[in-house]
Structure formats: C-alpha cells, structure tokens
Amino acid sequence: MFCYQCEQTTRTDSGNGCASAKGVCGKDQVTADLQDLLIYGIKGIAQYARRARAFGISDREADGFILYAMFTTLTNVNFNPARFIAMIQEAARLRDRIKARYEEAARDRGTAPEVLAGPAAWQPVDDMDGLLMLAASAAITAGREQVGDDIIGLRAMILYGLKGVAAYAHHAHVLGYESDELYARFEEILDFLAGEPIDAEALVNQALAVGQLNLKALELLDAANTGSFGHPEPASVRMTPVKGKAILVSGHDLKDLAALLEQTKGMGINVYTHGELLPAHAYPKLRAYPHLVGNYGGAWQDQTREFAEFPGAILMTSNCLVEPQPRYRQRIFTAGPVGWPGVRHIANGDFSPVIQAALAFPGFQEDAPEQTITVGFARNTVLGVADKVVDAVKTGAIRHFFLIGGCDGAVPGRNYYTDLADHVPEDSVILTLGCGKYRFNRHEFGAIGGIPRLLDIGQCNDAYSAIQIASALAGAFNCGVNDLPLSLMVSWFEQKAVAVLLTLLSLGIRGIRLGPSLPAFLTPALLEQLSARFDLKPITTAEADIEAALHRAA
Amino acid sequence: MTNHVITLTTRDGQQVRFTCETEQNLLAAAEEEGIVLPSLCRDGGCGACLCTRVDGDYHLDSYNPQALPPDAAARGDLLLCRAHPQSDLSLEAPYDFDRIRFEALASRPAEIVELAPIAENTVRLLLRLQPDSSGGQAAEFEPGQYMSLEIPDSGISRAYSIANTSNWTGELEFLIRLQPGGTFSTYLEREAKTGQRIDVRGPSGHFVLQAQSLRPRYFVGGGTGLAPLLSMLRHMAELQEPQPARLYFGVNREAELFCLDTLRELTEALPRLKIELCVWHPEPSWAGFRGTPVDALRRDLEQGGPAPDLYLCGPPALIDAAAETARAFGISDEHIFSERFLPSN
Numbered sequence: 001m002f003c004y005q006c007e008q009t010t011r012t013d014s015g016n017g018c019a020s021a022k023g024v025c026g027k028d029q030v031t032a033d034l035q036d037l038l039i040y041g042i043k044g045i046a047q048y049a050r051r052a053r054a055f056g057i058s059d060r061e062a063d064g065f066i067l068y069a070m071f072t073t074l075t076n077v078n079f080n081p082a083r084f085i086a087m088i089q090e091a092a093r094l095r096d097r098i099k100a101r102y103e104e105a106a107r108d109r110g111t112a113p114e115v116l117a118g119p120a121a122w123q124p125v126d127d128m129d130g131l132l133m134l135a136a137s138a139a140i141t142a143g144r145e146q147v148g149d150d151i152i153g154l155r156a157m158i159l160y161g162l163k164g165v166a167a168y169a170h171h172a173h174v175l176g177y178e179s180d181e182l183y184a185r186f187e188e189i190l191d192f193l194a195g196e197p198i199d200a201e202a203l204v205n206q207a208l209a210v211g212q213l214n215l216k217a218l219e220l221l222d223a224a225n226t227g228s229f230g231h232p233e234p235a236s237v238r239m240t241p242v243k244g245k246a247i248l249v250s251g252h253d254l255k256d257l258a259a260l261l262e263q264t265k266g267m268g269i270n271v272y273t274h275g276e277l278l279p280a281h282a283y284p285k286l287r288a289y290p291h292l293v294g295n296y297g298g299a300w301q302d303q304t305r306e307f308a309e310f311p312g313a314i315l316m317t318s319n320c321l322v323e324p325q326p327r328y329r330q331r332i333f334t335a336g337p338v339g340w341p342g343v344r345h346i347a348n349g350d351f352s353p354v355i356q357a358a359l360a361f362p363g364f365q366e367d368a369p370e371q372t373i374t375v376g377f378a379r380n381t382v383l384g385v386a387d388k389v390v391d392a393v394k395t396g397a398i399r400h401f402f403l404i405g406g407c408d409g410a411v412p413g414r415n416y417y418t419d420l421a422d423h424v425p426e427d428s429v430i431l432t433l434g435c436g437k438y439r440f441n442r443h444e445f446g447a448i449g450g451i452p453r454l455l456d457i458g459q460c461n462d463a464y465s466a467i468q469i470a471s472a473l474a475g476a477f478n479c480g481v482n483d484l485p486l487s488l489m490v491s492w493f494e495q496k497a498v499a500v501l502l503t504l505l506s507l508g509i510r511g512i513r514l515g516p517s518l519p520a521f522l523t524p525a526l527l528e529q530l531s532a533r534f535d536l537k538p539i540t541t542a543e544a545d546i547e548a549a550l551h552r553a554a
Numbered sequence: 555m556t557n558h559v560i561t562l563t564t565r566d567g568q569q570v571r572f573t574c575e576t577e578q579n580l581l582a583a584a585e586e587e588g589i590v591l592p593s594l595c596r597d598g599g600c601g602a603c604l605c606t607r608v609d610g611d612y613h614l615d616s617y618n619p620q621a622l623p624p625d626a627a628a629r630g631d632l633l634l635c636r637a638h639p640q641s642d643l644s645l646e647a648p649y650d651f652d653r654i655r656f657e658a659l660a661s662r663p664a665e666i667v668e669l670a671p672i673a674e675n676t677v678r679l680l681l682r683l684q685p686d687s688s689g690g691q692a693a694e695f696e697p698g699q700y701m702s703l704e705i706p707d708s709g710i711s712r713a714y715s716i717a718n719t720s721n722w723t724g725e726l727e728f729l730i731r732l733q734p735g736g737t738f739s740t741y742l743e744r745e746a747k748t749g750q751r752i753d754v755r756g757p758s759g760h761f762v763l764q765a766q767s768l769r770p771r772y773f774v775g776g777g778t779g780l781a782p783l784l785s786m787l788r789h790m791a792e793l794q795e796p797q798p799a800r801l802y803f804g805v806n807r808e809a810e811l812f813c814l815d816t817l818r819e820l821t822e823a824l825p826r827l828k829i830e831l832c833v834w835h836p837e838p839s840w841a842g843f844r845g846t847p848v849d850a851l852r853r854d855l856e857q858g859g860p861a862p863d864l865y866l867c868g869p870p871a872l873i874d875a876a877a878e879t880a881r882a883f884g885i886s887d888e889h890i891f892s893e894r895f896l897p898s899n
Contacts (some may be wrong), residue, residue, distance in 0.1 A: 028766055081768050082796045127860060128768050245688070326652050330694040330720040342696075342765030344793060360692035360722035 001032040002141050004520040005160050006075040007493045008409060016520035025075055026323045030128075033135035034084035035073040037124075039159065040138035041091030042066050044119035046190035048098040051114060053184055055105035062094040063183040064173055066190075070166035071337040075494040076300070076320035080339035088131070092124045119194050147198050149523045154203035156521035157498065158193060161210035162186065164499025167252075167318070168217040168461050170337070174255045177224035185213045204529070211506030214499040218464035222379075225254055225283070231380040232282035232458060236372045238294030239442065242270050245363035247354060248296055248310050250274035250303070251317030252459055254286065256335050260315065260351045261289040269312075269358050272296040274303075275320070276435050279458035282376030299408035299438040307332065311364060313357035315346075319494060331357045373441055377431075377455035379465035383472050385451065390476045392449050393485065400428040400550055401486040403466060405457075406500075407493030408436045413516035415439075417491050419542035421454075425550070429453050431469070434460040436491045463500045467507065481509060487549035488512045489539065492519070505534050511552070515539030558639040560584070562591070562605065568651035574639050579615070581634040590655040591647070592760045594700065594713045596635045598622075601894050602759065603634040610643035620870040620896060649760035661704075661755045664726065666748050673805075673812035675732045676778060677742060679714075681752060683724030691724030695757035697789040698782040698865075698893070701726060702755040705741045711755065712738040715782035715867070715893070717813075719789045726754065729781040729812065733897045761867065761893035763789065769863045769889065770798040772854075774847045774876045776868025777805060779895050783867055784813060791823035799824060800854065800862075802847035804832040804872070808840055848875045855883040866892035 003009065004017035008024045022028050027035075045062050052058070069087050072078040099120070106113040125131055136142070140159065144152050169182060192206055226232075247269055249257050257280055261271055270293040273280050278295050280286050297306035300320035307314050308327040316338045324332045324343055333354050335346045344353060382389070392398040402424050404417055414436070421440035424430055430445065430453060437456060445453035457465050474481045490501065490512055498519065504512060511534075518527065518538055530536040539545060557573045560580060564570075574583035581603055584591050594602035598617030607630035614627070615636040622633050632645075647653075668680035681703075685691050695701070695716055702711040718727040732739040746752075763771075763786050771790075773783040780803055790799065805811050817829050832847045833840055843850050864880050866873045873892045880890055 030766075030768065079766075081766065085768070086796070129860075323652070326655075326696065329696070331692065340765075341795075342763060342789075342793070356722040357692065360690050360724070362686055362688040362690045365688070 001029040002139055003027070003032050004140075004156070005163075005495055007407075007517060007519070008411065009520050011517070011520060027079055028081075030132065031079055031081045031084065033132050033139075034081050034088065036138040036140065037131060037135050038069055038084055038088050038091060039073060040119050040122060040134075041088050041095065041124070042069055042119075043190050043194040044122055045091060045095040045098060046187040047116050047118070047120040047194050048095055048102050049187045050184075050191045052098050052102040052105065053187070055102065055109065057098075057101050057105055058180060058183070059094070059098050059101070060178070062098055063178070063187075065090065065094055066183075066186065067166045067170040067173055068337055070163050071170045071318070072339070074163050074167055074319055074337075074496070076322060077318065077337050078339040079321070079323075080341045082341065083339045085128075085131070088124050092122075095120070118196070143196060150200060150525050151198055151203065153521045153523045153526050154200060154207065155193060155197070157502070157519070157526075158189065158203065158207050158210055160495040160498045160521070161207060161214065161502045162189060162499075164494075164496035165210065165214045165217045167496050168214065168221045168499070171253060171255075171318075171461070172217070172221040172224040174253065174336070175224040175228050177220050177227070179216065179220055182213065182216050182220065185209070185216075189213070207502055208506040210499065211502030211504070214503045215464070215467070215506070217499075218461055218467075218503070221461050222464045226380075229254060229258065229283035229285040231284075232279065232376040232378040233284060234374055234376040234381055235282045235287055236374055237278065237281040239371045239373055240294065240368035241272075241296065241364040242293045243364050243367045245269045245358050245361070246272060246310065246312030247358045248272045248274050248307070248312065248314045249277055249317060250300075250314065251319065251336075251338065252276045252461070253317035253336055254280055254283065256315070256317040256349075258286060259349050260354065261286065261292055263351050264291060264355060265289070267355065269355065270363070274306075274314075275300050275438075276459050277317075279375055279378075279456070279462065282378065282458070299435040301408060301410040312361045313354045315351070315354050331361060333357070371442070373456075374452065375456040375458070377452070378458050378462055379468040379472075382455065382457075382465075382469050386472055386476060388449070389451060390473070392451060393477075396427075397449050398427065398429055398451070399425065399485065401431055401484070402428060402546075402549065403431040403486065403488045404436065404440075404491075405431070405433040405463070405466065405488070406436045406460065406491035406497050407434050408438055408491065409493045409516070411516055414491060416515060416539050416542055417489070420489055420546065423542050423546055425546070426453075429455060431455050431457055431466060433457040433462050433466060434491070434497075460496055460500065463503065467503070481507070482511070487552075489545065490514050491516065505530070505536070510535040512536050513539045513545055558610075559642045560639060560645065561643070562645045562647055563608070564647045564649060564651040564654070566650045570651075570654060576638055576640060578638065579635055580612075580637045580639065580643075584634070585658070588656055588658075590657065590659065591634060592649060592653050592758060593635055594759065595896075598633055598636040600896055601633065604631055605634055605645045605647050606631050608644040608646055611640040612637045612643060613640055614638075618896060621894065623874075653760040659755050659758065661753050664724070664752055664754050666746060666750045666752060667725070669742065669746055669748060672729070674807070674809040676810065676812055677730050677732060678812075679728040679730055679742065679746075681726040681728070681754065683726065683754070684751075685724070692720075692722055693724050693726055694720050696720070696762045697785040698762040699757040699759040700782070701757055703728070703738070704753045704755070705738060706745075706750065706752060710737055713756075713758070715759075715785070716757065717781040717784045719785055719792055729778045729784075731778045736897065759893070761865075761891060763865075764863055764891070767863050768797060770800070770860055771865065772851065772862040773799065773801045773865045774851055774868070774872070775801070775803050775866075776847065776872040777810065777895070779868025779872070779893075780813065781867075782893060783865060784816065786865065787820050787824070787827065790827075791820055796826070798826040799828070801827065801829045802832055802850045803829065804834065804847035804868070806834045808833050808836055846872070846875070848872065848879055851876055852879050855879065861885055861889065864890045866890065868895055870894045870896065
C-alpha cells in the first residue's frame with residue numbers, strides 16, 4: 001500500500017504517505033491496492049474510449065462507470081474490498097467491449113487498430129493473490145526509481161484532480177446531466193496518464209487542463225442542482241433537534257436526499273442534513289418538504305460521536321465516512337459510491353430499510369431550544385444584490401472579501417480557519433463553502449448595510465458559484481479577479497479540493513493560501529514552481545495572513 | 555489494599571487503562587470504571603474474556619480447564635473474570651478496540667413469541683423486544699453476538715447466541731440445547747410460555763465476522779453452535795457478500811439436525827455457499843457425510859485452494875480439534891475465530 005492522496009496522510013522525516021497495513025483514513029492495505037488496480041483498469045477503458053471517439057463511437061455506460069468507479073476511490077468513500085473486486089472485473093468487461101467496437105470500426109475504415117499496451121492490455125485474474133500481485137504495477141509510485149518524485153507527484157496531482165472531477169460529474173450524472181465533451185476530455189487525460197508521461201511541462205499543462213475540465217464539471221453540476229431543485233435562496237436552517245423519529249442524511253448527494261424526502265412524506269419522520277448537505281436547505285424544491293427539519297452535528301470528523309448520539313437511522317450518500325462504530329453500525333446505511341464492509345448498502349434508491357430502521361429507533365424525545373443559521377448565498381442570490389455589494393465596496397463600507405473555504409478535518413492546525421473567521425475585521429465579508437465552515441458558522445458576524453458578513457455559498461462544488469461571483473465583481477469593477485479586494489484561504493482535505501485548486505490556478509488566480517498543510521505529493525520543486533507561477537503559499541497565522549491580505553489590497 | 559494499574563492493548567494496537575485492587579477481578583474492576591470488556595459467563599466457565607499477559611503477575615481463581623486449557627494458561631493466557639492482579643499488569647486482548655463498550659449494557663424487556671422443539675432436546679426460542687416509549691423496537695447486534703436472558707424474577711441469567719440478524723421488528727431468535735437439570739433448560743421446559751415477559755441484556759461478544767477479509771469463510775458448528783454461524787450466514791445473504799463460504803454442521807444423530815429449511819434457503823441466497831451436514835453416528839439410510847465436521851473440514855482442506863478464515867462454534871472438543879486440523883494445514887491462529895459452548899448448570 002502507498003497512498004498520499006489526502007491531507008491527513010502520514011508525514012514522517014523519512015517521507016510522506018501511508019505505507020503500512022492501514023492508512024490514517026482507515027483504508028486497509030488490500031483495499032488500497034485494489035483501488036490502485038481499479039484506477040489502472042479505468043485507464044485501460046479510457047485508452048480505448050479515446051480512440052473509439054475518433055471513429056464517432058462513445059459508450060455512455062463506460063463513461064458513467066468511470067466517474068462512479070473513480071469516485072469510490074476518493075478519501076473516506078468506499079472501504080469495502082469486495083466492491084472493488086467486482087468493479088475491477090467490470091472495468092475489464094467495459095474495456096473489452098469498447099476495444100472490440102474500436103477495432104471493428106478501425107477495420108471497417110480500412111485502418112489497422114492500434115495495439116495498445118499498459119492498462120489497455122491488462123487482464124484481471126480471478127484469485128486475490130494474483131490480483132494483489134498486479135497491484136504493484138498499478139501503484140501511484142510505480143516507476144519512481146526511474147522518473148523521480150517530481151514526475152510521480154505531478155502524475156498524482158493530475159490523477160487526484162481527476163478523481164475530484166469524477167465526483168462532481170457523478171453527482172451531475174445521477175441527476176441526468178451529462179456532457180460528451182467532458183467525458184472526452186476526461187478520457188484524454190486518463191489516456192495521457194496511461195502513457196506514463198515523464199515530460200514535466202506537459203504534466204503541468206495537463207494538471208491545469210484538469211482544472212479547466214473541473215470548471216466544466218462544476219458548471220454541469222450547478223446546472224444539474226439548480227435545474228433539478230431551483231436556485232438556492234437565503235434560508236434559515238434549524239440547527240437543533242425536533243421531537244420525533246429521525247433520519248440523518250450525510251454526504252453531498254442531493255438526489256438521494258430528494259428521493260428519501262419523497263419516500264418519507266407523511267410518515268412522521270423528520271429528516272436532518274449532516275455535513276456537506278447543509279446547503280440543501282436553500283434549494284426551493286428540497287425546502288418544500290416540511291419534514292426536512294434541520295441540520296444536525298458538525299463536520300465529518302465528529303461523526304463517531306455525533307452518529308452514536310443520533311437516535312435514528314443514518315444515510316451516507318458520499319464522503320466522508322469513517323469506520324462506523326458498533327453503537328450505530330446496524331443503523332447506518334451507505335448509498336451510491338460509498339461502502340463499508342458489513343454495513344448495509346442501498347444500491348437501488350429504495351430507502352425503505354432506512355425508513356424501517358428510523359421507525360425502530362426512539363428519535364428525539366423533545367424539541368431542543370431553537371437555534372438557526374442562514375444559508376443560501378449562492379451566485380444567483382449574491383449577484384441579485386451585486387449593485388448593493390459594489391456600492392458598499394465603492395463607499396468603503398466593505399473593505400475586503402475573505403473566502404474561507406474547503407474541507408474540515410481533525411488536525412489541530414485547522415483551528416487556523418476558526419481564528420481567521422473570528423479575526424476578519426468588521427468591515428470585511430467572509431464567503432464560505434465546504435464543510436470547513438462548521439468551525440465558525442454558528443458565530444455571530446452581523447451585517448454590513450444589510451449584507452450579512454458571513455455568506456454561505458454552499459458545498460465545495462459551489463466553488464463554481466464563488467467563481468461566478470468573483471468574475472461578476474471583477475466585471476463590475478472593470479478589473480481582473482486578482483485585482484479584487486478578495487483573498488482566498490483554502491482548507492483542503494481530499495481530492496475534490498485538489499480539483500478545485502487546479503481550477504483556480506487554471507483561471508490564473510494568484511496568492512491562494514492553502515492549509516492546514518500542503519499536499520504531500522507536491523515536492524519542494526513543484527511547490528517552488530507553483531509558488532513562482534501562481535504565488536500559491538501555505539497558511540501562517542490568522543493574524544499575519546489577514547494583515548498581509550489587507551496590506552495587499554490597500 | 556493495593557491499586558494496580560492494568561493496561562490492556564487491543565488487537566488493533568489501542569489501549570485502555572484501569573485500576574484494580576488485588577481483591578477484585580479484572581473484569582469487574584474495568585466495569586467499575588465504565589469499561590465493559592467482552593465476557594460471557596463471568597464465572598470462569600466459557601473463555602469469552604480470555605486475554606494474554608505481556609507483563610506483570612496475577613492470581614487466578616478456579617476455572618473450567620476447557621475454557622482455559624493448561625497449555626494456554628502456561629503461555630500466560632488468563633480469564634479476566636478470574637484474574638486478580640498482584641502487580642501492575644500489561645495485557646493483550648484478542649479483539650479490536652471497538653469491541654469494548656464504555657457504558658453498562660442495558661436490560662430490555664422482551665416477550666416470548668414462540669417456543670418450539672426443532673430437534674431432539676433442542677428448542678427454538680423467539681423473543682420480541684417490547685416497544686420503547688416511542689414505539690421503537692430495534693434489535694441491534696452483530697452477527698455472532700449473544701444476549702443474556704434472565705429467568706423471570708430469579709436474577710439468574712444465561713447467555714445464548716443470537717441466530718437471526720439485526721432487525722427493526724425486535725426479533726431475537728435463539729437455538730437452545732436443553733441440558734438435563736440445567737436451570738434455564740428447566741425454566742424453558744416447565745415455566746416458559748408464549749406471551750411471557752423475559753428480560754434480555756446485551757448484545758455482547760467478539761465472535762463476529764471479519765468483515766474486511768476477502769478470504770473464503772468456513773463455518774464449523776456443532777449442535778446449537780450453529781446459532782451464531784446461522785446469524786453470520788444470514789447476514790452474508792442479506793448483504794450479498796461475495797466471499798465463498800462453507801458450513802460444516804455436525805450432530806451425533808440425524809434426529810438432532812435442525813434448521814434444514816433455513817439452510818436450504820441460504821444456499822439459494824448465497825450461490826457460493828456449500829453446506830455439509832455431518833452426522834457422526836447416522837442411520838444406515840443416511841446419505842450425507844458420515845463423521846464429524848472436523849473430518850469434513852480436513853477432507854476439504856486436503857483439496858487445497860485459497861486459505862479460509864475459520865469460524866468455529868460448539869463444544870470445546872470440537873473447536874480444539876477443528877483448530878488443530880486447521881493449523882496442520884497452515885492456517886494461522888489469526889484466521890481462526892471461535893466461541894466455546896459449555897453447558898452451565
């Protein structure tokens with residue numbers, strides 16, 4: 001096993017990365033190796049899918065599978081080795097199907113089909129030992145001795161970015177929003193990786209291409225979410241429990257939440273959002289369900305305590321899942337790409353087992369005192385009052401914008417983001433997205449001229465909204481985004497954050513502060529390059545970084 | 555009185571610490587500090603609380619040598635419920651940290667829904683948890699765990715493995731061998747009846763499926779030792795877990811076989827499950843396997859193939875023989891999981 005795809009990866013003096021029997025996330029060696037092998041198999045699909053497209057052949061089932069399967073390998077998504085074995089076999093089946101269609105089309109046109117090597121030629125075996133022996137050649141570090149850490153790091157950055165793109169595009173896909181252009185680009189980049197590239201400049205360019213591709217994925221998901229559930233509107237969300245039977249829905253998937261709300265209509269069961277599903281309350285068509293009563297708990301890393309105390313059923317629709325504890329293992333369910341061995345999985349959208357479980361548990365015995373927060377400041381809302389915001393900046397009422405966004409996590413260094421929010425001066429506005437906001441979204445921030453000082457844009461994928469807002473402000477001021485009084489303080493944890501970071505870099509955004517620690521796959525040489533080109537820099541202290549941001553803006 | 559510091563390291567490398575006076579047993583001392591370690595009879599009879607000494611001295615009260623065989627005791631294995639520290643102690647537990655509960659087990663009222671003979675000297679006892687104040691009836695446990703059942707108004711409890719899987723209708727199914735003169739058996743034969751209230755406490759136990767393992771799963775059960783294995787197989791069927799599985803279900807005579815319809819249903823739900831019914835002393839007409847489950851296990855291990863995880867439940871002699879056979883075929887102890895069924899009075 002070797003994995004350094006997330007922020008919490010093991011870091012030691014002798015090197016970075018989880019390389020023992022179990023990763024920090026709880027992923028064991030067999031599962032990690034099978035995930036590497038699945039990625040390898042997916043590259044094989046992409047190698048033929050790319051060539052088949054040249055003949056006008058596409059395979060939507062394979063396209064969708066690539067997104068889903070890559071999503072399962074994100075941090076804290078799927079820990080079930082049995083599911084990976086099935087997906088590895090499926091990857092080989094789909095690859096062989098596209099290969100056959102490609103070769104037939106080539107012959108029909110009188111050209112000799114390319115004979116492809118690497119993942120395209122790989123044959124899975126039936127037994128576990130054989131599979132795991134293949135894993136060595138599929139590891140992210142394969143060939144490190146020959147090509148060095150910088151090349152391995154660049155390949156990793158591209159692959160991890162693609163995983164993030166896959167997650168966003170999968171959420172759009174389940175809502176019926178797809179893009180052939182996205183699939184084609186995605187498969188091109190995977191094909192590029194399958195060729196084990198060693199040209200550093202080409203790798204950097206492809207990494208930025210992943211960023212551009214992710215912008216398309218974010219745009220597609222924005223269209224899927226707003227097209228399915230309406231544009232987010234400012235909404236007050238109850239943060240305390242209501243008496244009655246209860247289901248907690250975690251993850252990011254709005255479709256699963258909508259289906260569950262529909263299936264629990266009129267049953268007397270209250271549905272709560274958890275973690276990154278908090279922004280669901282702002283979507284008019286989800287908010288219309290009266291039994292979507294509120295939000296429960298905080299960010300993902302607190303789940304073992306909070307789920308244990310939740311008196312109902314729990315549904316995980318995407319990351320972040322950590323090992324379900326015995327106190328709730330029988331009443332937690334996974335859906336979509338998520339999995340944990342021995343935990344019940346809903347594969348078909350029929351949530352009746354979740355509902356049965358919710359009815360069998362006591363639920364909340366009484367109403368807790370009401371506490372609320374306001375969410376729903378996505379692009380439509382903010383741009384709806386753009387004139388007011390622009391005026392406030394022009395008059396000096398708003399001095400600066402701080403985007404404090406991204407994931408949360410357990411390490412103590414993440415207190416930086418709490419400190420940051422608390423120390424932002426009174427004449428500045430905080431934009432936030434992702435689950436890092438739980439560190440401060442119950443704090444009192446007040447308003448500037450009727451504009452709340454804390455604007456919750458939404459989930460991490462609503463980075464699209466943030467980009468639209470920044471672009472519109474830049475347009476209003478007739479300047480570039482880098483010239484706005486705007487500072488980005490990004491907290492990252494998993495691969496969607498890598499994708500978003502690449503998007504921001506590909507848009508030429510400079511001066512991003514990244515923390516709590518920098519990605520382990522970024523070698524000193526790569527960091528130097530990113531720093532020189534994009535002024536990407538690590539966080540320091542809240543006070544110093546705020547001061548530097550205001551100084552730059554002045 | 556001297557308070558000794560006890561450090562228990564779990565299989566996954568985590569630690570719990572508690573203090574224990576020489577006069578206390580380790581299990582009770584841990585519970586006084588809210589640390590509920592896996593145990594069953596709490597009387598030196600079953601082996602469920604077995605741990606291994608790494609460092610320190612202790613004294614053991616009397617115990618059943620089937621629960622702690624002499625060679626194991628000589629290696630430093632001990633029963634927490636019978637062990638008294640004579641110095642600070644460092645122990646290793648054969649289970650993961652998540653098997654430890656940090657609160658007392660709750661007692662819940664249940665009702666007898668069915669009590670019916672299913673084979674010679676064997677009954678099926680079906681309980682339903684009574685709804686809580688909000689109508690909840692969740693029966694939460696992991697396949698392989700057990701509950702303590704209290705004879706009404708007696709304060710006497712006996713632990714039995716649960717044969718079904720966790721559910722939302724409060725059902726707890728037990729397969730119980732009636733022991734001549736046994737306290738709980740006598741209660742079942744003479745007093746228990748449908749509709750009667752009985753309190754249950756649990757679940758407990760760490761004889762559970764190794765969910766993460768992709769190895770084939772071989773289950774060896776003797777008599778009502780089938781119960782936890784049935785729970786595991788039902789769980790596999792419900793979740794459609796893909797591991798190849800074999801069940802070796804052994805009895806002495808055909809009349810002692812039970813749950814055959816359930817086993818047939820399981821083979822339909824789990825295409826990779828093979829079941830071997832093993833009768834040691836069958837009638838001449840018996841067409842199935844003649845011999846013990848260990849004989850059948852040995853026959854199959856001789857065929858080679860991927861090494862399995864072994865789940866053993868039943869009388870100690872069966873478990874010891876099956877484990878010994880498995881070891882002879884190179885299966886290490888970390889892939890052998892067992893629960894000993896010992897008759898209690």
